[in-house]
Amino acid sequence: MERILKYIHASAAYRQGIFGQGILVAVLDTGISPHTDLQGRIAGFRDYIRQRPQPYDDNGHGTHISGIIGAGGKGAIHGVAPGCYLWSCKVLDKNGNGKIQDTCQAVEDIVAYNQRHTQKIRIMNISVGMLERVQPELQKRLLQCVERAWDQGIVVLAAAGNNGPGEHTVTSPGISKKIITVGSLDSCSETRRELSLYSGRGPTASCVVKPEIVMPGTDIISCGTRQGSYVKKSGTSMAVPIVSGIIALLLSKDPSLTPNEVKLQLYRSADRTGMDRRIKCWGTIDLRKLLSVY
Template sequence: MFDYSVIQFIQTYAHQLDKPLQIEILNLYKRFKRAPEFLQHRLGPLFMHTVKLSVIVEFEDMECQKQSVQQLQHSLTTNAHCQFKNQFSSVPCCSVDVTLAALADLFKSHSTVRKVHLNRQVQALLDHAIPSVQADHVVRNNNQLTGQGITIAVIDTGVYPHSDLEGRIVHFVDFINRRSAPYDDNGHGTHCAGAAAGNGAASGGTYKGAAPKANIIGVKALDRLGAGSLETVMQGVEWCIEYNRNHPNNPIHVISLSLGSPPQRFKEENADPMVQVVERAWQSGIVVCAAAGNSGPRDRTITSPGISNEIITVGALDDRNTQHTRQDDVAADFSSRGPTPYGETKPDLLAPGVNIISLRAPNSYLDRSQSSRRVHPSYFSLSGTSMATPICAGIVALMLEHHPHLAPNEVKEKLKNGTVQWKDINSNLYGSGYINAENSI
């Protein structure tokens, strides 16, 4: 009976359970199957009514979500092992903790449920940059562009209040520990913030980001180990959309996402909830830059949400520490390659991503575990498409400082048209080429 109930559940609702969730249920089921056979009939009901799954419920549309959420909240209160967690306002989704029995009831009583997704893990993507992309001295109308007046939201592990960002961390929100003051217990987010907007104050200007006067908003969606979930990252992106609705005169202009998870194979790319929410941000007027991933040199390894055909997906270039010579430059071996599972050419472009020196978050997880990467009391060296992405975000800030009314699609077009191609390149490896601030602006 135990075998029948679980297998029947998966077979009955396979079209509404995403593949990772099906695998998770089967893995949990296999653990229960190790128990003696004479206990199996008792374990069936126990398994169905007590084993808890963290999921994202996707409805057919926003109207269906409004109609169903209140009913869903009420029904979950009758089960001690279930909990309604979060309702999203930009995409027709909510996050819940449910048992298999409650999930079966959900499918039976809510015909508007399109898909249930495992609240899968999302990871920070880790494995002489600014002059090499000609972003260190961009002058227009006799003014040097610095990103002043532009705000970049770094959705990551947090932001440490480093001296190179002094006075420019204008907001901070924490979806992991719910703290209000800026901090970074991992170090990854601080490094990314510095690559985008550090001003080099602690190094006499030596180690500065692409937009050294841009503002930073820290959105902590990943924990001390650099891990988060579909839910926390979606909450972070949605918070940015809501922030702009509430602050129309001082909005977030750019989102930098140096994170990702393996893409799931849906019928179309925007069936992925992560892709849905970043595309909502894009459509609301926020330029979104996302890391391609660090699973190269294999093809078809672009991570989600970088698989989106709308946002800017950034791969990593190894510039061999040469500022003005392109001939020896190559795509970093770790940088993920396209095409996406949907046949889209990705990444869109490359930015420096090897041995990038940026801000150190003292006593953070990376600072302690990789102390050999310390370059200076205030700086740290890391490699990855995580580092390339905020450099791109910083260059976008320069573009928007000069052309404040550019729409996200126009920014993307100018970035791609301004790249440098120095040899016959594979577009699913190099994208349109190597980012160049002067050309794009």
């Protein structure tokens, strides 16, 4: 994570005392393990697979993502927004598989939660994905759910998927026109930025440019499921939480921003330096520019 924090210039936020404090981020994934680095960061847990009451992760994917967003405990890993809180929804099983119906239910439950509480979930990190034109009715319901959450004030982010490099390979709900879709870079250089070969690419069937944002997603080290353990993972799933953490920092600075305003700030501050012109996206995010543009 140290190289990621350096790449996004996280110190630009930290020097201002911005650590994501007061921001609640929902992670829809395989669950969350009470890792040392996540102590005090887990605000809620809901198990849609086995209905267990206590946080757990029998796969590790969700814990890894949660660490990227907000690890800030007593261990070695420092997440992008170590002052934020995490709300884990286990919608994927130990093999990383799940039902779209469970994901939709989790999204709907989060919207309902916000209607009942003053401390609202502001960001939703989704790594569930299905290819375009697959199960159209389920895809339609998933898109409707995430777009309703967006309209209710939740910044929704989804992975572009790992089915690249061909066109039209962005997975749903990442094809939504409203939500923010994130792809993966292999290079962390500021002068050369190469899209990961596996990263899903647009345009979508509706000719929408996707993903909007690309961030490093290869060989990212974050929390493992065992206490004090760390693992290395790659994929667009690892790129999404970097942006979720960045947005948590932005919302911590100004909680009044709407999802559309957040998306506009990302667009205005995106940097395409060193990126192949054939790659259709906005670019990467540098916190120095994002916070100054804001």
